[in-house]
Amino acid sequence: MSSNDLSHDGVAGPPGANLPALRDHNAALVLGLLRAAGEEGVSRRELAGRTGLTPQAVSKITARLRADGLVAEAGRRASTGGKPATVLRLVPGARHAVGLHLDRDELTAVLADLAGEAVAVRRAPLAFEEGAGQVLATVEREVAALRAQAGGPPVLGAGAACPGPLDHTTGVLHRVTGAPRWDGFPLRDALAERLGLPVVVDKDTNAAALGLAQGIPAGPGSFGYLHLGTGLGAGLVLDGGLYRGPRTGAGEFGHQTVQWDGPRCGCGRRGCIEALCLAAVARGDLPGAARALGVGAANLVELLDIDRLLLGGRTVLEHPEVFLKGVAGVLAEQARTRGRAGEPVPVALARGGARVVADGAAELVLAPLFGRRRTGLAAGRVGPAPA
Numbered sequence: 207m208s209s210n211d212l213s214h215d216g217v218a219g220p221p222g223a224n225l226p227a228l229r230d231h232n233a234a235l236v237l238g239l240l241r242a243a244g245e246e247g248v249s250r251r252e253l254a255g256r257t258g259l260t261p262q263a264v265s266k267i268t269a270r271l272r273a274d275g276l277v278a279e280a281g282r283r284a285s286t287g288g289k290p291a292t293v294l295r296l297v298p299g300a301r302h303a304v305g306l307h308l309d310r311d312e313l314t315a316v317l318a319d320l321a322g323e324a325v326a327v328r329r330a331p332l333a334f335e336e337g338a339g340q341v342l343a344t345v346e347r348e349v350a351a352l353r354a355q356a357g358g359p360p361v362l363g364a365g366a367a368c369p370g371p372l373d374h375t376t377g378v379l380h381r382v383t384g385a386p387r388w389d390g391f392p393l394r395d396a397l398a399e400r401l402g403l404p405v406v407v408d409k410d411t412n413a414a415a416l417g418l419a420q421g422i423p424a425g426p427g428s429f430g431y432l433h434l435g436t437g438l439g440a441g442l443v444l445d446g447g448l449y450r451g452p453r454t455g456a457g458e459f460g461h462q463t464v465q466w467d468g469p470r471c472g473c474g475r476r477g478c479i480e481a482l483c484l485a486a487v488a489r490g491d492l493p494g495a496a497r498a499l500g501v502g503a504a505n506l507v508e509l510l511d512i513d514r515l516l517l518g519g520r521t522v523l524e525h526p527e528v529f530l531k532g533v534a535g536v537l538a539e540q541a542r543t544r545g546r547a548g549e550p551v552p553v554a555l556a557r558g559g560a561r562v563v564a565d566g567a568a569e570l571v572l573a574p575l576f577g578r579r580r581t582g583l584a585a586g587r588v589g590p591a592p593a
């Protein structure tokens with residue numbers, strides 16, 4: 207490990223770069239409720255009721271958050287059976303976070319506020335397969351430009367999303383298909399040094415799924431985000447939380463073998479769904495590509511009984527209707543064979559369009575600050591440590 211500290215959520219950075227208030231689990235729960243409430247705000251009494259904290263503890267936490275500028279009082283409103291209560295709101299512009307999507311041929315960089323809304327966006331060409339030198343230089347230049355553009359509040363850190371496989375906990379890349387020179391590269395530490403910021407690294411699909419999960423009311427719920435661009439992968443949100451697996455190995459959706467003697471895949475094996483999908487796209491057979499994607503989607507539903515599927519990625523965005531129709535068709539066949547006629551798993555386009563991964567990358571930094579009350583699995587999940 208380098209000079210960067212590794213905290214419980216895998217954020218590396220110089221000591222003291224993170225606000226102590228934001229490292230506190232109860233403060234994170236309070237901030238999470240304030241973020242979810244948005245413009246409407248929440249009273250201290252409601253915060254106590256929903257967190258299970260005492261009113262004194264809530265007062266102490268909110269006083270500290272106000273002193274840090276993260277929370278502000280926003281008038282009063284009538285409360286049930288008592289005097290009007292003071293409403294508290296998150297101050298979205300109090301801090302920023304950088305989100306980076308390192309795609310194979312393009313960098314998308316966003317600066318997001320605490321609500322996860324992009325306040326500045328930049329794009330630049332990238333040659334990911336050529337290795338670290340120009341990638342790091344491009345990122346450094348574009349992040350400096352973003353910060354100059356937006357000015358203002360402190361930046362909490364940077365989330366970097368790139369093709370897998372990789373180790374989220376150490377920020378080290380593994381053997382990325384088609385880009386072998388990244389194998390073993392400590393991207394997180396290298397970026398932290400270049401940017402002078404805490405950095406989190408994750409797979410592009412995980413970042414996207416994490417960002418998409420923020421739009422869903424807290425609580426149980428599962429979806430698969432299928433990303434078809436220059437490759438094919440999935441991000442999985444199971445029972446309300448992002449599931450990475452203990453080695454960040456979950457979601458290698460594109461390399462499930464569906465035709466054991468099929469065409470050679472970039473990963474070295476044969477008949478992977480990614481190989482079939484990309485081959486169909488290359489010969490202009492979009493319905494065929496959509497059908498292959500649908501077969502994989504149906505496999506995922508069979509395995510995990512997820513509630514819904516979201517599609518994204520450049521290739522999907524170029525022909526959204528074809529892919530939605532093709533995948534929905536396979537899911538409808540699946541529903542019929544399972545005796546669930548009329549109830550296929552719903553499929554939709556992921557919101558965020560071409561920015562879904564970059565926005566989600568900023569969420570890699572933001573999400574740990576905002577606690578959610580959750581039940582269920584703990585291993586490999588995003589969220590605060592149990593109290």
Ligand SMILES: [Zn+2]
Pocket residue numbers: 460461471472473474475478480481
């Ligand atoms: Zn493969």
